[in-house]
Amino acid sequence: MNVLVVDDSRTMRDLVTRELCKEGYDVETAEDGVDALKKVSGFQPKVVITDLNMPRMDGLQLTKALRARPETRYIPIIFLTTESGGELRQAAREAGATGWIVKPFDGPKLCAAVRRVSS
């Protein structure tokens, strides 16, 4: 199953990829929202995991953009971020995010979350 991981930090991308690969997911990565939007149509992810704070296009803008496109309107989007503030969480929810995980993440939990939104 295809999962798109969007994060401007390569460390994060690699860590998440590593956890997901362990569980047998096919992972593609993007470094920010702009990159992610470019990659979704080709890669057709079943789940998108995105960071909140990124250059060029942040997670919120990405979520809104994905929700605005017919082919990605219902794709589950999980935020993976160090932010835990209620307001941002609410903003993400309103933008159309499916889930919210606070970094540092726990591998099995992340995979469980992916499983949960994609079953």
Place this chain on the structure above:
Amino acid sequence: MSADDFTDDMDEIRQIFFDECDEQLALLEEQLTSLTENTGDAEKINTIFRCVHSIKGGAAAFGMEDLVKFSHLFESVLDRFRSGYIPVDMEAVKTFLKCKDTLFDIVGAFKDGGQSYIVAPENVAELDVYLNSGAGSRSENIEMEDVFGLSFAPVKIEIDPPTDQKYSIIINVSSQFYKRGDDIRNILATLSELGQMTVDLDVANVPLLNTIQPDQSYLIWKVLLVTDIARQEIEEVFEWSGDDIHAEIILLTDKIIKTETYLPIFDDKHEELQIKKTVDRKGIATVRVDIQRIDKLVDLIGELVINQGAIQSQMRRNKISGDSFLGNVVAAQEQLIHELQENVIMMRAYPIKTVFQKLGRVVRETARFTDKQVKLILEGEDTEVDRSILEKISDPLTHMVRNAIDHGIEDSAERLKVGKEAEGLLRLRAFQRSGRIIVEIQDDGAGLDPERIYDKAVEKKIIEKGEKLDRDEIFSLIFEPGFSTVAKVTDVSGRGVGMDVVKKSLQQINGRIFINSTKGKGTTFSISLPFTLSVIEGIIFKAERQDFVIPVNNVSETVIFDPAKAFHIGDGKYGYPYRDGYLSVIYAAEILGYRPDGKNQKICFVIENENEDKIAFVVDKIIDHSRFVVKNLEDNYRKIKCFSTATILGDGNVAFILDVEFLFGEILKKESPC
């Protein structure tokens, strides 16, 4: 992949994290220094924030608590600037730079295998001041700090002994829930994993077909769950979806444990999120490649070059004309390989920025130590240099920058007295000139005092009193071992490393150093470096039936050698007429330990070094002109005085590459009075 593979690549990711930290710190420094000239640029503050944020994120993943703590504190402060609670001023920028240095140190400590790092309390205190000043409440920050967990996963504390409990869960969802791409089936599936579950679907609220709103949710799920897990975990299942789901969890043997209110979100205005101004990062796509893979490529292309040489020498042997079909193809291929090689070598290139930015810190620290005011100007930071060179110039440059501030630039009082600005100027400049990289370190300080240097050299017995030396020769005395113009050793530059070490380490990478200085006006050190150490263009020549290579850069002219014109000038030295004067002669045979018989020597290379000194180097025969992949002799064999490197020729034979600097050394030795 096996489990082992994953532990291995964890180390790799850790390495990636440190690489990324370096990049983020470099970007941080770049942004911070540019802030000094253009304060209050929101996008810059945002980038700075993101750098620190990234470091924090990675640090947390690797459990580097002290790094997380400090970057979090720094980030919180930056956030207040970002939100405009506190205006950015020079003081703040100074504090930020200090924090950047601290981050650098912490990252370094962890990189070196450390487990912890104690941040200087005054650094924390300085940040705390910002956290508490300006508009806006601090409560938000405190909350953030409390919520932010440092451990990998929350530690669960079981208070009740685990026994099976029966829960009734009534689930209502809003249409928003589906719009977010969620599915109630997922929630039910998760719940079912927690224990034994039965589900009833309540359709009582579903209206008649003609009044149904297709995007509304009318269904209610009634779940009966028998489980031994704590209710908190059941809540967590719903926590996820927040207000979009309403779940009433009732412990059947108890009373209502939790109810969450369902707030419909239909307020469209709420969705008007601020769109941030974004900056396109050059729009260049990049791919990261392991440096070892590129090195492997360089090696392979080197083999290709050797094979190409073999084909060409075979063609010559068989008298195949370069104009023939084969000749043209081979020539075209040679060009392609050449381009391939250049491109691959360019891949190894890094902008010199990485080294320059490190020097920014050296300048600040040295200025602080010596209590001087110094403004650093960087030019040509994007000049690209091969990685192998970059690694080797960092230390010499650091030393020279320290020297320039410690010995070159005067303190403010002194500067004002001689009519200069109180703030000294240090300019670092990098650029390309005729295939080499030039790095200049220029200060507007006191300049070198030739008389003082001369006296000092006499005192240190480097030269004899009364010896006649021109200005450049006097300046180059500072590169002599054991020379130091300052009597007392300072904290900063007098660490037992002299300019002689700087010169030696630059020579090791085929670099040269020059001084230009005017007393009272300042000093410029110019360093000339090769672009890469792995390929040279050279001429193959024969001497005593052996093949050698001389770097073409050093050959300014090639002339037919007429033994009759060479004249003995005493002490076993020979001169050879050249233009209006004559050149000192060195026979290739001679340095190989043969006695030149004056019959085979037919060709004379006029060799020039960076100082524009010339000598006549006499060889037997020129064989070819080509590009050579340099192999280090010391790595594979041992150090030989006149040949530092070697290459493999087309016929598979090894040829030594002549160390031109050594030849000039030989001449000097001959000319010295002993």
